[in-house]
Amino acid sequence: MAEARRCRLVAIPKFSDDRGSLSFVQPGPSLPFEIRRVYYLYDIPPDRERGEHGHRKLQQLIIALAGAVDVECDDGREKRTFRLDSPDKGLYVCPMIWRRLSGFSAGTVCLVLASEPYDESDYFRDYDDFLSVALRT
C-alpha cells in the first residue's frame, strides 16, 4: 500500500459538559507509537507554510489545538491533503512522507506528538533526495 494511504485522520476522545471540553491522547489504535517528543507550532504569520521535509523513521500525530491547517502528505507517488480544524481530530503521519503544512488560520496552534527525539539525520530536507529513496521501495 502506498505510504500516503497509511496517513490517516484519527478521532480523539472528547468529553464535554457545561465546564467545557477535555480531550486526551494515549498510545493505542489511534496512536501506534510511544511518544518520545512533543513540540508545537504557533505565531505563524498569514500565508506562510511549514514542513516541506520528510522523515526516514519518524511517526507523528499532528493536532490543531486551535485554528486550522491543511497538511499535504506525499509519498512520492501520491499526495493527499487533510484538513485539521478541531482539537478532537489528529493526523497520523507514517515514515517516508514529504509533508507540507499550509492554509494556517490566524492564531493556529499545532501540537505534534513524535515517536523519536529530534534527530536531524532522520530528515530529508531535499525533495529529490526524498524521492530517490521513496521510489526505491
Ligand code: TYD
Ligand atoms: P523544522 O523541522 O524545520 O520545522 P517545520 O517542520 O515546522 O518546518 O524545525 C525548525 C527548527 O527547529 C530547526 O532549526 C530544527 C529545530 N527543531 C528542534 O531543535 N527540535 C525539534 O524537535 C524540532 C521539530 C525542530
